Amino acid sequence: MSTEIQAEMVANVWKVVAHEGDALTEGDTLVILESMKMEIPVLAESTGVVAELKVAEGDVVQEGDVLAVIG
Amino acid sequence: MAGRPPRDSDPRNPRLRLRALLDEGGYQEVSAYDASGMLAAIGTVDGVKVVAFACDPTVQGGAMGADGCDVVVRAYDRAVAEDCPVIGIYHSGGARLQEGVGSLHAVGRVFRAMIGASGRVPQISVVLGAAAGGAAYGPALTDVVVLAPEGRIFVTGPDVVRSVTGERVDMARLGGPEPHGRRSGVVHVVADSEAEALARARHLALLLGAQGEVDPEAVQDRPLGGLLPDSPRRAYDVHPLVDAVLDAPGLELHPRWAPNMVTTLGRLGGRTVGVVANNPLRLGGCLDSLSAEKAARFVRTCDAFGVPLVVLVDVPGYLPGVGQEWEGVVRRGAKLLHAFGECVVPRITLVTRKSYGGAYIAMNARSLGATRVFAWPTAQVAVMGAVAAVRILHRRKLSEVPEELREQVELELAAEHEIVAGGLPKARELGVVDEVIEPDATRSALARAIAGAPRRRGAHGNIPL
Numbered sequence: 425m426s427t428e429i430q431a432e433m434v435a436n437v438w439k440v441v442a443h444e445g446d447a448l449t450e451g452d453t454l455v456i457l458e459s460m461k462m463e464i465p466v467l468a469e470s471t472g473v474v475a476e477l478k479v480a481e482g483d484v485v486q487e488g489d490v491l492a493v494i495g
Numbered sequence: 496m497a498g499r500p501p502r503d504s505d506p507r508n509p510r511l512r513l514r515a516l517l518d519e520g521g522y523q524e525v526s527a528y529d530a531s532g533m534l535a536a537i538g539t540v541d542g543v544k545v546v547a548f549a550c551d552p553t554v555q556g557g558a559m560g561a562d563g564c565d566v567v568v569r570a571y572d573r574a575v576a577e578d579c580p581v582i583g584i585y586h587s588g589g590a591r592l593q594e595g596v597g598s599l600h601a602v603g604r605v606f607r608a609m610i611g612a613s614g615r616v617p618q619i620s621v622v623l624g625a626a627a628g629g630a631a632y633g634p635a636l637t638d639v640v641v642l643a644p645e646g647r648i649f650v651t652g653p654d655v656v657r658s659v660t661g662e663r664v665d666m667a668r669l670g671g672p673e674p675h676g677r678r679s680g681v682v683h684v685v686a687d688s689e690a691e692a693l694a695r696a697r698h699l700a701l702l703l704g705a706q707g708e709v710d711p712e713a714v715q716d717r718p719l720g721g722l723l724p725d726s727p728r729r730a731y732d733v734h735p736l737v738d739a740v741l742d743a744p745g746l747e748l749h750p751r752w753a754p755n756m757v758t759t760l761g762r763l764g765g766r767t768v769g770v771v772a773n774n775p776l777r778l779g780g781c782l783d784s785l786s787a788e789k790a791a792r793f794v795r796t797c798d799a800f801g802v803p804l805v806v807l808v809d810v811p812g813y814l815p816g817v818g819q820e821w822e823g824v825v826r827r828g829a830k831l832l833h834a835f836g837e838c839v840v841p842r843i844t845l846v847t848r849k850s851y852g853g854a855y856i857a858m859n860a861r862s863l864g865a866t867r868v869f870a871w872p873t874a875q876v877a878v879m880g881a882v883a884a885v886r887i888l889h890r891r892k893l894s895e896v897p898e899e900l901r902e903q904v905e906l907e908l909a910a911e912h913e914i915v916a917g918g919l920p921k922a923r924e925l926g927v928v929d930e931v932i933e934p935d936a937t938r939s940a941l942a943r944a945i946a947g948a949p950r951r952r953g954a955h956g957n958i959p960l
Contacts, residue, residue: 432777432778433778433779433781433814434816459779460778460779460781460811460812460814461728461811461880461883462728462729462730462775462779462780462811463726463728463729463730464730464775464776464778464779465730465776467776487818
């Protein structure tokens with residue numbers, strides 16, 4: 425079952441840490457967002473492979489936007 | 496009305512469940528073992544007296560009629576008279592249809608008993624199966640709701656939903672652990688099994704029913720400073736800090752709902768305390784409408800039962816935006832101000848990293864009546880970050896600076912601003928921070944502050960905000 429990782433808030437994508445195809449375990453960092461003058465890591469909530477990475481550094485994401493899909 | 500007793504062989508039998516909940520010795524049933532749909536008992540949890548009752552789903556699906564509701568009302572009277580926690584085990588389809596409006600009247604009397612006991616004795620609900628209609632609002636009126644994997648809480652089940660609105664949804668999606676643990680905030684604790692749900696209820700009864708006394712001498716300090724990242728801009732998970740402040744990891748309420756605020760019951764120096772902490776990993780630790788409401792209810796729960804509060808502050812401000820305003824961040828944020836402002840239990844604030852703006856006030860500031868306000872040496876207490884402040888204060892001046900120099904000038908102005916406007920020295924001077932403490936001396940400082948404050952308890956009910 426694949427899970428979508430969504431942005432919790434409006435933010436800039438500061439760093440993309442994971443790559444498509446990476447095997448992640450729960451708690452690994454996918455991307456680091458920048459919002460409220462803070463760097464906020466977005467973590468994998470389950471163990472799996474990054475099936476899709478939908479953002480690039482510098483993108484602006486809105487609340488609810490899908491950042492990545494973990495398969 | 497009574498008649499045939501519940502089926503002994505059925506694992507949902509209320510006697511089995513009450514015996515699993517309570518200590519083996521001293522278990523005593525205080526209602527008849529019959530077909531009322533409800534069974535009540537008095538007993539102990541690790542030696543602490545509690546009253547408990549359980550729905551009987553082996554009779555008419557646990558539906559609540561006049562006789563069963565009488566059992567619950569009497570259990571509540573007993574708990575209030577004995578001044579002990581009351582634990583309800585729910586597994587019921589709601590009011591007994593056969594009894595018509597009489598059953599509604601009876602369920603309403605149960606609600607009244609719960610509301611009358613609110614804030615007087617701790618009320619814990621464990622939902623093990625379906626809890627529909629009246630059986631949904633029973634747990635919802637209590638202080639803490641624990642949900643087992645098979646627990647389902649909803650006002651109307653999937654069949655009625657489909658026939659009335661055409662919406663197709665199953666019971667788990669309508670009222671299972673996922674929606675109530677993450678979306679609705681109805682459930683405080685989601686358990687992995689029925690046995691774990693009962694164990695959590697026992698733990699809660701002990702924390703609220705046998706709070707103990709702080710023994711500052713017995714508190715060992717721990718190195719807490721290393722739990723924060725090196726960069727002040729980097730978000731981090733606050734859970735390791737909350738766990739390390741407590742004697743042992745506590746019991747977190749609402750862990751997945753409004754996760755930018757952590758609300759955990761545990762012990763410090765042997766005494767039950769409630770920890771309220773911003774979690775920078777989620778939403779940067781911003782206050783928003785849901786987290787303010789969650790914390791407000793937790794603060795009022797602790798105040799009602801005399802549980803001291805430890806408030807760990809690292810908050811960049813209120814989350815801005817149209818979504819928040821439309822969600823009522825002003826109305827819901829006001830609940831947190833009100834909850835702290837009226838709170839009479841010892842409540843100690845510790846600013847670990849930063850505390851800005853309106854959120855500074857809402858996180859139990861001195862002005863709201865904090866018992867004691869501590870800060871770690873590198874903490875920032877301000878209306879906003881210094882760079883953001885000088886961009887407003889010196890907008891015209893900065894616009895005249897060539898762009899390549901602007902960042903440099905901003906930083907210089909920010910350094911000047913920090914000296915004039917504040918930081919910790921100013922906060923100390925004003926008395927809004929009492930003491931700067933080292934991270935590694937935090938536990939003993941918190942314990943001494945709690946032990947030195949008068950033992951009080953708020954005189955109010957605990958409306959499920």
